[in-house]
Amino acid sequence: MEPVRMYRIFSRSEEQYGLKYSKYLGDGDSKSYTVVAEADPPLFEGIKIEKLECCGHVQKRMGKRLLDKVAQKYVMKEIKPVFEDLSSDDLLQRCLHRGTQNVSESFHHLVWERCPKSSFVGRDRLEIAVSDATIVFNEGEVGRCAAFEKLGLPVGEHQYSGFRKLDYQRVEAAQKEAKAEKRQIELKRGYRQQGKIVERKYTKLEAFKLWKNDIPRE
Structure with missing residues (x-):
């Protein structure tokens, strides 16, 4: 199905x-x-x-397969293939996005932003927090416009543009953060030269320039 x-x-x-x-x-x-x-x-x-x-599934597979291999003797011989299989460049490349199928974690984060678990709140505030988090999680900040219209609150051009800007900034920030982490991983690995892996240390300025140039500009 x-x-x-x-x-x-x-x-x-x-x-x-x-x-x-x-x-x-x-x-x-x-x-x-x-x-x-x-x-x-x-x-x-x-x-x-x-x-x-899904980063979460890769993490679980690593743990499960290692536990299945553990024995009192020859442990390294048994678990080494698991590490090699689940740490391949191809698999890790597909995990750099840091995404996960477990969407409930992201949704819960939105709820607790509006209604912190550390403070007691009434039912009304909790329901409002969950409703607003659901709208933003499914439709983005701009999804609130439809809710305002149903409440009889007309949405103006500036308000709509503001919500669109917040959505754009959120996506852009997430992409930049992911690219920065990807660049750091690549810098730590070093680069390939004449068929050999050569380790190189970068200054903070060099690393920043490499990261900055990796981000396309309009």
């Missing part, structure tokens, strides 16, 4: 939202990715759907 539902989600994205999904976030054993990536005819002409790994 899951592959069928995922195919429907991808196939109606352009009609409903005017979007073409170019990335798929899922666990390594998911059959849904194969369904959407190898659809015939292709779901989106000229777009190859990229597979992103």
Whole structure:
């Protein structure tokens, strides 16, 4: 059932939202990715759907497979293949986005921002916090505009533009943070030169320039 539902989600994205999904976030054993990536005819002409790994699933697989291998003797011999398999460059590259399928963690974070767990609140405030978090989680800050209209509060152009700006800044900040972390990982690994891995230490200024140049500018 899951592959069928995922195919429907991808196939109606352009009609409903005017979007073409170019990335798929899922666990390594998911059959849904194969369904959407190898659809015939292709779901989106000229777009190859990229597979992103769920960081949470990779972490769990590492722990589970290591525990299955643990024994009193020859432990290193048994667990080394697990490390090599789950620390491959290809797999880690697909985890740099830091995304996870466990969306409940992100949603809970939005709720507690509006209604901290450290303070007691009444039911009304809790319901408002959950409702607002649900709107922002599903539609972004701009989703509040529809709620205001239903409450009889007209939304002006400046208010709408402000919400759109907040959404843009949030996405841009997340992308910059992910790229910065990716650059730090690459700097620590060193770079390949004449077929050999050469370690190099960068000054803070050099590292900043490399990170800055990696971010496309309009």
